[in-house]
Each structure stands twice: as C-alpha cells, then as structure tokens.
Amino acid sequence: MSEPKTFYAKYNGGLGECPVEVEGHGANWADGKEHKVDANTARSLDAEVIERNGEKIKLFTIREE
Amino acid sequence: MTTKFLTARTELLFLIEETTKGLLKVPIGTSALRLIDDPTFDQMIAAFLSKERKNTYDYTKRFTTRYPAGKFAFKIYIKPSGTLGTAPVGGSCLKGLFGKETIVPATSVTYESLKVSDGLPKTYSAFFKAGDIVLQMSGCIFEKGTFNCNPGPVEDSEVAGLFEGEFFCQHIAAPSAAASNQIITDLVVTVADATQFLNTPFIEVLKADGTTHGPYHVSAIDYSTNVITIDTVGGWTAAITTAVDTIRGYVPTAVDSGNLVNWAFGVTQEDGNDIFITGAEVVYQNGYKVIDNQKNGLLYPNDFMINGLREIKVNNVTFYFDAAEQGDLFYQAQKLQDKAWELPFGDQDGTTGNTGKFVLPKLELETSPKIQSAGGNELTLVENMIALENAGSDACSLSFP
Numbered sequence: 001m002s003e004p005k006t007f008y009a010k011y012n013g014g015l016g017e018c019p020v021e022v023e024g025h026g027a028n029w030a031d032g033k034e035h036k037v038d039a040n041t042a043r044s045l046d047a048e049v050i051e052r053n054g055e056k057i058k059l060f061t062i063r064e065e
Numbered sequence: 066m067t068t069k070f071l072t073a074r075t076e077l078l079f080l081i082e083e084t085t086k087g088l089l090k091v092p093i094g095t096s097a098l099r100l101i102d103d104p105t106f107d108q109m110i111a112a113f114l115s116k117e118r119k120n121t122y123d124y125t126k127r128f129t130t131r132y133p134a135g136k137f138a139f140k141i142y143i144k145p146s147g148t149l150g151t152a153p154v155g156g157s158c159l160k161g162l163f164g165k166e167t168i169v170p171a172t173s174v175t176y177e178s179l180k181v182s183d184g185l186p187k188t189y190s191a192f193f194k195a196g197d198i199v200l201q202m203s204g205c206i207f208e209k210g211t212f213n214c215n216p217g218p219v220e221d222s223e224v225a226g227l228f229e230g231e232f233f234c235q236h237i238a239a240p241s242a243a244a245s246n247q248i249i250t251d252l253v254v255t256v257a258d259a260t261q262f263l264n265t266p267f268i269e270v271l272k273a274d275g276t277t278h279g280p281y282h283v284s285a286i287d288y289s290t291n292v293i294t295i296d297t298v299g300g301w302t303a304a305i306t307t308a309v310d311t312i313r314g315y316v317p318t319a320v321d322s323g324n325l326v327n328w329a330f331g332v333t334q335e336d337g338n339d340i341f342i343t344g345a346e347v348v349y350q351n352g353y354k355v356i357d358n359q360k361n362g363l364l365y366p367n368d369f370m371i372n373g374l375r376e377i378k379v380n381n382v383t384f385y386f387d388a389a390e391q392g393d394l395f396y397q398a399q400k401l402q403d404k405a406w407e408l409p410f411g412d413q414d415g416t417t418g419n420t421g422k423f424v425l426p427k428l429e430l431e432t433s434p435k436i437q438s439a440g441g442n443e444l445t446l447v448e449n450m451i452a453l454e455n456a457g458s459d460a461c462s463l464s465f466p
Contacts, residue, residue, distance in 0.1 A: 015095065015322040016146025017418065022094070023077075023319035040277045044318035048094050052151075053170050059095065059320070 007042035008034040008063045014050055015059065034063065071196035076100055077316055078139060079192040080157045080205070087204035087233045087367045090190040091267055091280050094320035098141045098155065101225060106193050106200050108135030108235040131364050134231040134355035137191065137205060143212075143224045144323025145411075145465055147418045150174060153465055154323030158228045161189055161207035162349055163463065175464040178375060180457065185371065186351075191232070192267075192316050197240050199314025201266045204233025206369055208353050212423070214328045214345040214408060222327045224410045224421070231355045234365040236266035238283075238314030243270075244291075250304040252295045256312050259291040264365075268293075271311040278305050280315035324412060324419050331409030331420070343445070344383045345408065347423055349461060350376040377452035377461045379406070379428060386436055386444040394448060398430035403453065411466075421465040426455035 011020055011029040020029040022045065027035040037045065048059035078100055079092035111133055115126040144154040150171045153159075160166040164179030164186040179186060189205040209229040215222045241262070244255040249270065262268070262283060269279030284296035293312065332339045352373020357366040384391060396402070406428050411420030428450040435447045452460040 014151075015320075016148035016151040018144075018147040018322050018324045021321040023097075023321070038275075040275075041318045043277075044094055045320070047317070048320060050095060053168070 005039070006065045007037050007039055008065070009037045009042060009045045010034045010061045010063075012057070012059055012061055014052065014057045073100075073103070073195075075194070075196050076104075077192075077194040077319055078104065078141075079316060079319075080161075081190050082157060082160070083188045083190050083203070086185075086188045089201055089203040089234075089236060089265075089267065089282075091315070092190065092192050092317060094317045095322070096157070096192075096317070097319035097321060098139075098158070099321065100139055101142060102140040104137070104139035104193060106135065106137050106191070106202055106232075106235065108232070109133055131357065132234070132366070133357050134233065134366050135202060135235050136229075136231055137202065138227065138229040140225055140227045142323075142325055143226050143421070145326055145419045145421055146322065147324050147416070149418050149466070151418075153421070154321075155226060157189065158207060158210070158226060159463060161186060161205070161230070162210040162226075162228065162351070163461075173464055173466060175462060177462045178458045178460065185369070186353075188233075188369075192314075194314065194316045197313065199238050199266065199316055201236040201238070201314070202232040202234070203236065204355075204367070204369075206230050206232070206351075206353050206355070208351050210347075210349045212347040212349075214342070214347070214410070216328045216343065218329075222329055224326050224328060231353070231369075233355065233367055234264060237263040238266035238268050238312075240311050240313035242311055243309040245308075247309040248304070248306050249295070249309060250306065252297075253292055254295070254309065254312060255290070255292050257291065259286050259288050259293060262286050262293060262312075267315040268295075268312050269315040270305055270309050271313060272305070272307055273310045274307075326410055326412045326419055326421075328410050330411035330413065330415055331422070333409070334405075334407040336404050340384070342382055342384055344381060346380045347408065347461070348376075348378045348380060350378075352376070375460070377425070378431070379408075379425065379450045379452065382448045382450065383439075384446045386446040391434070391446050394430065394434045394446070398433045401429055403427045403429045405455075417466065421463060424462045424464065425452045426459060427453040429453060 045060040046062045078098045079096040081092040081096045159176045163176035165177045167175045191202040193200045207230045211227040239261040241256040265283045267280040281295040285294040354372040355369045406425040409422040454460045
C-alpha cells in the first residue's frame with residue numbers, strides 16, 4: 001500500500017484580474033501561492049488550459065508530494 | 066422511495082465549444098456558468114397513438130419515432146473579466162449567439178454577427194448537473210438571447226442574458242453502484258442498474274476511498290446484462306485495479322471568475338448624444354433550424370441550417386416623457402429615420418475591463434411611440450425599435466470595452 005499523496009495547486013493567472021474561485025475551495029487563489037487540494041480537484045485543475053492569442057496557457061500548476 | 070432531498074444550490078452548468086459539430090465534448094472547470102434561474106434542457110419523446118380501429122373506446126397502443134431537436138433555455142450573469150482582451154464569463158454563450166468572437170490582446174473582446182460568407186456558427190456541448198444527475202447535451206445552437214437593461218436600484222439591474230436554443234441529443238448519467246469488487250481492466254464495468262445511463266454519456270468512476278477516475282466516454286450500454294462499455298475517447302489511460310464503488314455522470318470542478326456588473330453604469334448614446342432611458346430590452350434572434358426530418362437512418366438530429374433572417378430588436382425603451390425632446394419620435398417613425406445607439410454597462414466605478422456596450426448603428430422605430438403612465442401618474446414614452454445592418458451584417462455587436 002503506497003502512502004497517500006498530497007496535492008498542491010497554484011493559480012498562474014489568465015482569467016483576468018478578478019478573483020478566481022475553485023468550487024469547494026475558499027482559498028485566495030490570487031495570492032499566487034500553493035493551496036492544498038484533493039486528488040480529484042488536482043486532476044481537474046491540471047486540465048484547465050485556455051487559449052490566448054493562439055497560445056495555450058495552463059491556468060494551474062500542480063505539485064504532488 | 067426518496068431518501069434525500071436536494072436543492073438547486075447543487076446545480077452546475079458547463080458549456081464548451083465543440084470541435085466537431087454535434088460530437089459531445091468534455092468541458093473543463095473554466096467552462097462553468099452559474100445559473101440564476103431554473104434552466105430548461107428538454108428533449109421530447111415523439112410518441113404517437115396508434116390509429117388502428119379496434120373494438121374499444123380506449124387508446125390501445127403508442128409508438129415512438131425519431132427524436133425532435135431538444136430545447137434549452139438558461140439565464141446567467143454576463144461577467145466581464147476585469148482585464149482588457151480577456152473574454153467575459155458567458156463569452157461562450159455570446160459567441161454562440163452572435164457567431165464571432167474577436168479578441169485583440171490587451172485591448173478588447175468583441176462579439177459580432179456572422180456574415181453569409183462565414184457559414185454556420187459553432188455548436189456547443191452543455192453539461193448540466195442537478196443533484197446527482199448529469200444531463201449532457203450535444204449540438205447546442207444558440208437561437209435567441211435576451212438582455213434586459215434595468216438601470217434602477219433593483220436586484221434585476223445586473224447584466225444578465227437569457228439564452229435559448231436547440232440541441233441535437235441529450236445524454237444522461239445518474240449514479241449507479243458498481244457490481245461488488247469490480248475492477249476495470251478491459252474497458253467494461255458491470256453496474257447495478259444500467260438504466261441510470263442513456264445515450265453514451267461521459268462518466269467518472271468513484272472508488273471507495275473517495276477518489277475518482279475519468280472522464281470516460283460510454284460507447285455502449287447493455288440493459289439486459291447491466292454492462293457498460295467505455296471507449297478510449299474520454300482519455301482512458303490505465304486499468305483501475307482497486308475496487309470501484311460507483312459509476313456516475315462526469316462534471317469537472319468548477320472554476321469561477323468574472324465580476325458582476327450592472328446597467329446603472331454609463332449613459333446611452335443616440336447619434337453621439339446622451340439620452341436618459343429608464344429601461345430597454347435587447348433581443349437577438351437567429352434564424353436557425355435543426356434538421357430532424359432527413360431520412361438518414363439516425364434517431365437524433367445531427368445537423369442544422371440557417372433558414373431565416375436574424376431579427377434584432379430593442380424593445381420597450383422607456384423614457385420620462387418630454388415633448389420638447391421627444392416629440393420628433395413620431396416623425397422619425399413615419400419617415401423611417403434611423404439612429405445609432407450605444408448601450409453601455411459596467412461596474413459602479415467604470416473600471417477598465419469591467420465595462421461593455423451594445424452597439425447598434427442603425428435603429429428604426431417599428432411603430433409610433435406609445436405614451437403611457439405605467440405604474441404611476443408620470444408620463445412615459447415607450448418605443449420599440451428594429452436593428453438594420455449599416456455596413457454589412459453589423460446590425461448589433463457587443464464589445465468589452
């Protein structure tokens with residue numbers, strides 16, 4: 001049985017200057033810091049890619065420990 | 066029996082532009098739209114009564130045929146991003162409605178109408194979660210948008226859009242327990258009740274420890290054996306070798322952004338002059354038709370055409386009546402005189418990036434204005450206007466800023 005992993009997500013910007021909220025997580029994502037998330041949310045946020053001027057931007061950086 | 070009671074607070078809506086017309090596409094978190102009223106996502110079952118003449122006065126039999134286009138309607142706030150050149154929340158609906166989205170980096174986002182040479186608009190996939198059920202609609206086309214401008218100090222003064230349209234096919238997924246000790250190694254899973262799923266939806270797999278896998282696209286459902294087959298479209302990567310608890314409809318984790326703005330901000334411009342309206346309603350109606358009568362061997366529609374003209378109106382424009390200022394509206398109506406309008410909105414400070422405006426370069430009164438005293442003794446003037454093109458499919462556009 002492997003140890004459960006801990007996931008952290010950091011918002012990279014890209015959706016404008018307004019506050020960003022992640023369903024079920026009241027963190028201040030605009031602070032540019034890592035916030036602990038569960039595995040399902042990490043997976044979901046990792047898929048967040050938007051296109052700006054033809055360039056794909058990843059909205060969140062995910063780190064696992 | 067019902068053992069739990071859910072509220073509308075559990076509702077979630079996601080909308081994403083399809084890559085292939087009518088092919089269900091998985092949304093991402095930033096596709097989230099927050100509903101502000103009850104939505105509609107209905108696909109009628111075309112069931113008819115048999116006309117066989119039998120020796121009874123009761124109906125004897127019903128039969129079904131192919132499905133007509135589904136209909137949707139939902140209302141959301143249009144929320145600017147706060148940043149020039151970044152689309153507002155609701156931008157996917159606006160692009161669907163107008164047809165074109167032009168982004169100028171760090172400057173503007175503009176929604177403009179399709180020209181004949183532009184062809185068909187994009188189709189969209191909508192995922193609507195209410196409680197535990199997920200309705201997934203493919204081939205959504207936006208036929209109508211209604212924007213009520215209410216500049217008074219009332220709760221309906223936020224900038225919102227009611228969007229209505231049709232879709233090709235509704236795919237449904239509600240939760241079902243997996244058969245005991247299920248693992249998924251070969252793209253099939255046996256569930257307790259396969260009738261919880263309809264029309265090849267996107268699902269996710271919930272394990273006993275609360276973690277999920279997915280989304281996976283269902284390719285086949287066997288209602289006699291309760292076996293669901295998953296294909297690799299949804300991104301199947303590896304076998305799930307620990308016991309599966311539940312199979313359910315997929316939605317991503319919602320990512321919200323955008324700022325609420327209102328209609329109190331800004332002054333309506335008519336031919337470059339300030340006018341003080343007390344209300345208006347912009348109605349943008351496309352002339353689309355989902356094709357559901359072509360004998361192509363399919364049960365659900367899979368295509369649409371543009372079969373009508375685009376009708377854009379500014380209805381119920383109200384003013385406090387001042388004959389010295391507005392007496393000429395009767396003349397304007399009779400002589401089909403046109404005028405250009407800009408109808409702005411924004412946050413209370415007019416912050417750059419949090420404003421927008423409808424631009425209608427050629428409006429004509431449809432009828433003579435009406436003088437009335439709605440609600441009180443004060444006289445108000447009501448005009449209904451129709452938007453015409455000025456310089457090529459430009460009867461109405463919406464820009465931020």
